[in-house]
Amino acid sequence: MSILTTPENFQTAARTRIAEGVRRFSLTAAEASEVASLADRTLGAMSDGDLVDHLDEVRVASENLPARLRSFLVESRVTESEIFSVTGLPIGSDLPPTPAGWTAAQLTGAGLREQMVLLLCGSLVGDPFTWSTQQNGRLVHDVCPAPDAERSLTSASSLATLSLHTEDVHHACRGDYVALLCLRNPDAVATSVVRADTVVLAPEIRRLLRERRFEFHPDDSHTGGGREAGSAVDEGPVFFGPEERPYVRFDADFVSGKDDVAQDAVHVAAKCFQAATEQLVLEPGEVVFLDNYRVVHGRGSFVPRYDGTDRWLKRVNLARDIRRTFRKLGTRSRVIK
Ligand SMILES: O=C(O)CCC(=O)C(=O)O
């Protein structure tokens, strides 16, 4: 992964940011083939049915990942590392062409082994879960450009920028992490990231953003873009928790202030988040974990190819403790309705 600063911040040596903000781990070739055969064994041992019904088996199997990798992931989790990445994960040489959007991916079931690699690694960081309203309730999402969504406010976009956001900002049970495994990225399209600690805000704006004066709306990946359905489902502060290393909940498109002053603060915050943007270029075989309470993310625009070689990521949401979700929603389901 390379991390570059935005042009206006270019002077602030990217190197120090890498050292502070991103924990990185590279697998050896021998470890990568151990991961590949564990993924194949785990898939082979699964009876038919939905992946979401086999997550306990996947978690148990993840104990057989290479020891160095397990230590890295567990340590990243316990230290609340904001961004951490593993490179050198196995991507099959027989990987099919990039589907033209997630609906096509769902039809072909493309990238099953890679999906299992993501779940095995992810299970050591959190409990995988999904949403009935997103990508047909599938556990692992495909992030690839779709012809009908080029300018949408969803991860299937390409020609339009995907603005900075907390994943699933509207919901109290949103993930603690979003994990993205890169299968292809031929044009080195970057994922944008902003670490909460690096956002520079005037003290009065920061104080305001800590008040419960904000509404959080479901984004278009949940509603299909229906504005009616996009009414606020939750309210609260943008910054919360410890003063040092605070938690954050923001989305430039789907957070609004409950009054004019709060709305102005949203606009100011959007600019300040933008100014603190760093770029992460994922490479094939790399998984990045973004702490969804400590980092907001997005993506710049790019020209889609639609020739089977497009950028393609697999994505999963992870909760640090899925039982909190079960308790809150009153049902023991990994598919949130
Ligand atoms: O494509 C990317 O790099 C990130 C897209 C995104 O926001 C996501 O998949 O959650």
Ligand SMILES: [Fe+2]
């Ligand atoms: Fe996202």
